[in-house]
Amino acid sequence: MFLMCVLAVYFVLPIYFLIVAATKPEGDLVSTFGLAFSHFNLFQNLSTLFGRENGIFAMWALNSVLYAVLGAGVGTLISALCGYALAKFKFRGREFLFSVILGGVLVPTTALALPLFLLFSATGLVNTYLAVFLPSIVSPFGVYLARIFAAAAVPEELLESARLDGAGEFRTFFSVSFRLMTPSLVTIFLFQFVNIWNNFFLPMVMLQKESLFPITLGLYEWNGQTARVPLLQESVITGSLVSILPVIVVFIVLQRFWRTGLASGALK
Template sequence: MTTLTHDTSVTDRRPAAERPARPGTRRRTSAHGLLSKTVVNGLLILAACYTLMPVSWLLIAATKNHRDLFATSGFTLGDVNLLANLRHLFTFDDGIYLRWFGNSVLYSVVGSAASSLICVATGYAFDKYDFKGKEKLFALVLGGVLVPSTVIQLPMYLLATKAGIVNTYWALLLPALVNPFGVYLARVFSEGYVPDEVLEAARVDGAGELRTFARVGLPMLAPGFMTIFLFSFTASWNNFFGALVMLNDDHLYPVNLGLFMWNSITQQQPEYYALVITGSLVAVLPLIAAFVCLQRFWRSGLTAGAVK
């Protein structure tokens, strides 16, 4: 009788991917992965602490009275007077801060919504329609991305002077409608989110071009619209130089320009420090709320066109 035995000295001819990992190799791989995760998480925690440090200082400083603001260190709590500081902020000078805050909401929300709608419609047209000189015109739009906003403030001021809208709400609302980077993003979103077959089906059903865009294209471009709105909202809320150039009436100031004016007189009147710090804390809240509420649209928008 012949006995068949398994020769363990025979070399395993299976591919490397199919061979079982050796115990020592598995332990080394696990330890290396754990070390990598620890280093990455540590760096992320340091970056988060560095990013949140100014906001933390602002929150702590907004709870102090005028004496503790200068008598204690920056990250030391004094007597908690946040509600008193807020009451003083909202009632100071007949509630001028609330007017500035409302102006910022008007400039940012209304201007950004209109700008985002124009950008989405323009990007949709660049993507879905063929017309003479389309790529050259789009290249011109991209050229506008390279121009810093501060460079065109003087020409825009001269144009606003000719139009008679200096020192009005329109002086900030109309320039906010032009957003070349938003047009570029909208075209990318249109390529990734709106299939041509769906538009053709809508046209076969008898829908016109405007109705096709409003009923089919625009709902599909909702993530792109919200992403562009978020960028436009942030830029409009932080638009300091444009307001400084265009506005003279303090009742038309956005909140950042109003706080700057208060801060400019703190050397002569130190009691304005508490107003500036508390007002800065309140002014940050809309940006935080916008990012928290709209981040899911922003995350989905970042992957537009990444997978075909």
């Protein structure tokens, strides 16, 4: 119990510090104790944040939403299709293909940044939305989870009944299998969403236009300018607080499905 309390404090303390720092005026950041509240200035900080550089932060937030929501949605669908095929269809080389996909989980994303940049540069897609979106929809770990979930949640007898009724494979998947896998696929969506939302290295390699930046890269650029423009420090802190709110909201909204998905994978 003591160890759990210590770990809870360890994980919550940075968030608490961020909340406290985001409510302080710029001058109080260095003149007051970091974990103690002082003058409440949160709304003024938010107004400064969203008004800075003609509202560029709002554009970064919108970009992050587009990258994360669309990327996680399309990536989850692709993972579901691939995992379902690997779980329910027998074909030559299936296990070898699954081993290759599983091996992709072990490859760090940073090792793929340079090959991806060269590939997208050759196709003229660098410094576009697609340069971040397309790599985000590929998830070997999502395929791995989808195969486990499909094997656990979709009975073979139900598939055979659908086929006997004349349903094609795609209709069987979307009408029967997808609905049975939905609670589990929310787990994949959450993993994808958080991974894309927190993605920093790929956008840094692929993008040069500030109007295409996600929040992570935009705040990094501002943080690099704080030595010359100290007033940016408060905006970086307030922006960091704003950036974690969508992740918290998504987890709260989808936590029921998330727990169900984890349980079904654990049972398998």
